[in-house]
Amino acid sequence: MVEALTTTIQVASLVLAAWCLISTFRDQPMVVPHLVAMGVLWLALIAQAVVSGVLMAGGERPAEPLVFVSYLATVVLIPPACAVWGFVERSRWGPAVIAFACLILPVMMVRLEQLWDPARV
Template sequence: MVDGLTTTIQLASLALAVWCLISTMRGQPMVVPHLVALAALELLLIAQLVVSVVMLTGGERPPETVVFVSYLLTVVLIPPACAVWGFMERSRWGPAVIAFACFILPVMMVRLEQIWNPILV
């Protein structure tokens, strides 16, 4: 796991969550800029996935590899699933779905770090 990439993902996710919450409070539906920001976040998550897979195939392995891989795949699948759900919800609650997902991602990234480096936690 690359700490800088993990921190970038967490900060981007929290910034998107705040933006989506503001949109929810203003009663605005999800719009294309929300999707673009979510796509950028997804690209960061895919980069984390690629880096982690390269490290796993290179011989570095966390003690709980199966749990780590399942968390990693879940983290990558959350934004597209919530984008579809949020886009289908054409009311003010569409951005709320994205905000909820973006608050989950930093927590899951912390858990990935804990699984990868159990001694440091």
């Protein structure tokens, strides 16, 4: 895993969560910029998954490969699922769904780092 990319994902996710929570408290529905930001975050997560897959193919292995791959797949699937759910929910709760997803992602990224290199954490 690339530490700088992980940190970028965590920061971007928390910023997007704050933005969506502000939209929720202002009683605003989800708008296209929310989706674009979620798409950019999703691309960063896909990049991290690809890099991790290449590193695993090159011989580096996490402590628990099956658990690592399942967490990685979940992390990649959360943004599109929540973006669709948030877009369908045309009330103020649409951005709240995105904010919830964005608050989960940093925690899951920390867990991925723990699985990748348990001695470092």
